[in-house]
Amino acid sequence: MATISAAPTPAxxxxxxxxxxxxxxxxFGAVLAVVLLYFVGTEQGITSxxxxxxxxxFVHDxxxxxxxxxH
Known part of the structure; x- marks a missing residue:
């Protein structure tokens, strides 16, 4: 029977x-998140x-x- 030895792989x-x-x-990610939060959360009424x-x-669901x- 043949033995197979595996060579160690470098970490x-x-x-x-x-x-x-x-x-x-x-x-950039923080500014984008704030803009998306504004449009989803408060884009209606007086702050529109x-x-x-x-x-x-578009963002209703x-x-x-x-x-x-x-509503």
């Missing part, structure tokens, strides 16, 4: 990403940026899913 070491490279993407019911109807009352 991979994670590379640290500098904060300078992450910070712009984190800021877009006139009419188009945005409200997401609004209820996230627990925002609208």
């Amino acid at each position: 991979t070491v994670p590379v640290a990403i500098p904060l300078r490279q992450i910070l712009p993407w984190a800021a 940026v877009v006139s009419g019911e188009t945005v409200h109807e 997401g609004r209820h899913l996230l627990g925002f009352p609208c």
Whole structure:
């Protein structure tokens, strides 16, 4: 019978990403999240940026899913 020996594989070491490279993407993600939260949560009534019911109807189901009352 032949024996099979497996060669050890080198361990991979994670590379640290500098904060300078992450910070712009984190800021972009935060701004995008706030804008999406505004449009889903409060885009109607006196704080409306877009006139009419188009945005409200587009995000209507997401609004209820996230627990925002609208009617």
